[in-house]
Amino acid sequence: MNEDQIADAKLVDASQHDSATGRYISIGAGRRKFASDEDVKGVTSGGLTTWLTQELMTHGLVDGVIQVGESQDSGRPMFSYQISESAEEVRAARKSRYYPVNFADSMASVRGNGKTYAFVGVPCQVRAARLVCEEDVVLREQIVYFVGIVCGHMKSAAYAESLAWQVGVPPSELDTVDFRIKRQGTNAREYQFGAKAVRSGEMRVADTGSLVGGSWGHAVFQLGACDYCDDIFAETADVVFGDAWLQQYERDWRGTNIVITRNLEIDRILKDGVARSEIELDGLTPAQAASSQAGNFRHRRQGLAVRLADDLAAGRWAPRKRVAPDVNAAPPRRVALIRARREISRVSHDLFAQAVDSGSLALYIERIRPYIARHDRYARSPWSKLRTLRQLGFRRSFSRIVGRVAKMVSARV
Ligand SMILES: Cc1cc2nc3c(=O)[nH]c(=O)nc-3n(C[C@H](O)[C@H](O)[C@H](O)COP(=O)(O)OP(=O)(O)OC[C@H]3O[C@@H](n4cnc5c(N)ncnc54)[C@H](O)[C@@H]3O)c2cc1C
Structure with a gap:
C-alpha cells in the first residue's frame, strides 16, 4: 500500500487533505517551554517530539517508545533503535541522528511482551512499520501510535564520519557525533556539528555550513532509496514533527517545530499542553507548511x-x-x-x-x-545571488537599492 492508501485506512480522524501535507486535523508551529538554555540545547528543534512521547507515557497511553538513541555498545553503529520505558529514557534519546538505523531487532525484542508502544521514525520507517503491523497481528496490537519526523533524505554513516574527519577526528578515532548543536543568538539554521574522539573525549565543533557536504542541498551520502521518496511529512503517521523553516521562526535560535496532527487524541494532548502553557503553538496553513520544506x-x-x-x-x-x-x-x-x-x-x-x-x-x-x-x-x-547578499548582511543597502529602483520607476510612470 502506498502512503495515500495507508492514510485512508488508518488516519480516519484526519478528514482534511492537502497534496503536500497529506491528511491532517491541525497544522502548527511552536516549541515546548524550556526550563533553561541547557534544555534548549538538548533537543533538535522545538523539542515537541520528546514532549509528546513523554506525554503519551504519562497519560498511560503507551508503556514505552521505540525510538533512535545513542547505542549502548561501545562498537559501531553509533546510533540505533532502542526501547525507552521511562521518561528519563525518552529524554536520553533526544536529538536527530542523520544516521542509518533499522528497527528489526527492536520490534522483535518487544513482540509479544504484552506492552504497548509509540514508534518514532522518518516517513519511510513509519510506512514500513505500518506495513509490518498489517502483516503481524501481535505487533499491530502493541504499536498504538506512530510519530513521524519530517525527512529531507537519509544519510549513510559516512556523513557523520566525513564531517567528523573535517573537524579533526578521523573515522578510526571517532566515538560519537552531535549533528545539531544550537548557538545562542544565531539563526536556527546556523547550527554546528560536533565530533568526539575516543581517546581525548574532547568535542570538536564547526559550523555545519562551513564543512564540505554540510549543505543538505548537496545530498552527499544520501541513500539511493531516498531518490524515490515522495513523502515529506510522514503522511502515514498519527502526528509529524519537523523544523519550521519559515523566516518568522528561523530567527529564533531555540528552534521551532512544524507539527501536523492526524489523530484526535494526540491533537487533544497538544491543545491541552498549550492550555497548560507547557508548549506554544501558532496555527499554520498547508501552504505555509509546504513552504517550510520548499x-x-x-x-x-x-x-x-x-x-x-x-x-x-x-x-x-x-x-x-x-x-x-x-x-x-x-x-x-x-x-x-x-x-x-x-x-x-x-x-x-x-x-x-x-x-x-x-x-x-x-x-x-x-x-x-x-x-x-x-x-x-x-x-x-x-535572484539567489541577491538572496545571498541579503543573508550576508547587506540588508540595508539591499533596501536602498530597491528604494532607488522604485523611485526611478515611479518617476518614469
Ligand atoms: C534523517 C533525517 C532527516 C531530516 N530531515 C529534515 C528536513 O529535511 N526538514 C525538517 O524540517 N526536519 C527534518 N528532520 C527532522 C528534524 O531534524 C527534527 O528531528 C525534528 O524537527 C524534530 O525535532 P524535535 O526538537 O521535536 O526532536 P527531539 O525532541 O530532539 O527528538 C528527536 C526524535 O527523533 C528521533 N530520531 C533521531 N534520529 C532518528 C533517525 N535517524 N530515525 C528515526 N528517528 C530518529 C529520536 O529518537 C527522538 O525521538 C530530519 C530528521 C532525520 C532523522
Whole structure:
C-alpha cells in the first residue's frame, strides 16, 4: 500500500487533505517551554517530539517508545533503535541522528511482551512499520501510535564520519557525533556539528555550513532509496514533527517545530499542553507548511518526476510512485541541477570509501569538490545571488537599492 492508501485506512480522524501535507486535523508551529538554555540545547528543534512521547507515557497511553538513541555498545553503529520505558529514557534519546538505523531487532525484542508502544521514525520507517503491523497481528496490537519526523533524505554513516574527519577526528578515532548543536543568538539554521574522539573525549565543533557536504542541498551520502521518496511529512503517521523553516521562526535560535496532527487524541494532548502553557503553538496553513520544506518538495516532487523519467529513458527499473515520470517537470536548468545532485549522492559513497582506505581526507575533498561546484553553478540564479547578499548582511543597502529602483520607476510612470 502506498502512503495515500495507508492514510485512508488508518488516519480516519484526519478528514482534511492537502497534496503536500497529506491528511491532517491541525497544522502548527511552536516549541515546548524550556526550563533553561541547557534544555534548549538538548533537543533538535522545538523539542515537541520528546514532549509528546513523554506525554503519551504519562497519560498511560503507551508503556514505552521505540525510538533512535545513542547505542549502548561501545562498537559501531553509533546510533540505533532502542526501547525507552521511562521518561528519563525518552529524554536520553533526544536529538536527530542523520544516521542509518533499522528497527528489526527492536520490534522483535518487544513482540509479544504484552506492552504497548509509540514508534518514532522518518516517513519511510513509519510506512514500513505500518506495513509490518498489517502483516503481524501481535505487533499491530502493541504499536498504538506512530510519530513521524519530517525527512529531507537519509544519510549513510559516512556523513557523520566525513564531517567528523573535517573537524579533526578521523573515522578510526571517532566515538560519537552531535549533528545539531544550537548557538545562542544565531539563526536556527546556523547550527554546528560536533565530533568526539575516543581517546581525548574532547568535542570538536564547526559550523555545519562551513564543512564540505554540510549543505543538505548537496545530498552527499544520501541513500539511493531516498531518490524515490515522495513523502515529506510522514503522511502515514498519527502526528509529524519537523523544523519550521519559515523566516518568522528561523530567527529564533531555540528552534521551532512544524507539527501536523492526524489523530484526535494526540491533537487533544497538544491543545491541552498549550492550555497548560507547557508548549506554544501558532496555527499554520498547508501552504505555509509546504513552504517550510520548499527545497525538500523540489527534491521529492519535481526532482522525483525527472529521476523517474531518466530511469525509464535509460531502461532502468524504477518503483511506481505517486509522482508520474516527467522530464519536463522542471525548467532545463533545474533538471541539470537535479541530475548533478543525483550524481553527487552516487559518487560520494565510493569517493569516501577510497579516502578511508588510503587514510587521506584530502582525497575525498579534492574529488567531491568538482561535483559540488557543478551543482552550485546550476543552483546560482540572479535572484539567489541577491538572496545571498541579503543573508550576508547587506540588508540595508539591499533596501536602498530597491528604494532607488522604485523611485526611478515611479518617476518614469
Ligand atoms: C534523517 C533525517 C532527516 C531530516 N530531515 C529534515 C528536513 O529535511 N526538514 C525538517 O524540517 N526536519 C527534518 N528532520 C527532522 C528534524 O531534524 C527534527 O528531528 C525534528 O524537527 C524534530 O525535532 P524535535 O526538537 O521535536 O526532536 P527531539 O525532541 O530532539 O527528538 C528527536 C526524535 O527523533 C528521533 N530520531 C533521531 N534520529 C532518528 C533517525 N535517524 N530515525 C528515526 N528517528 C530518529 C529520536 O529518537 C527522538 O525521538 C530530519 C530528521 C532525520 C532523522
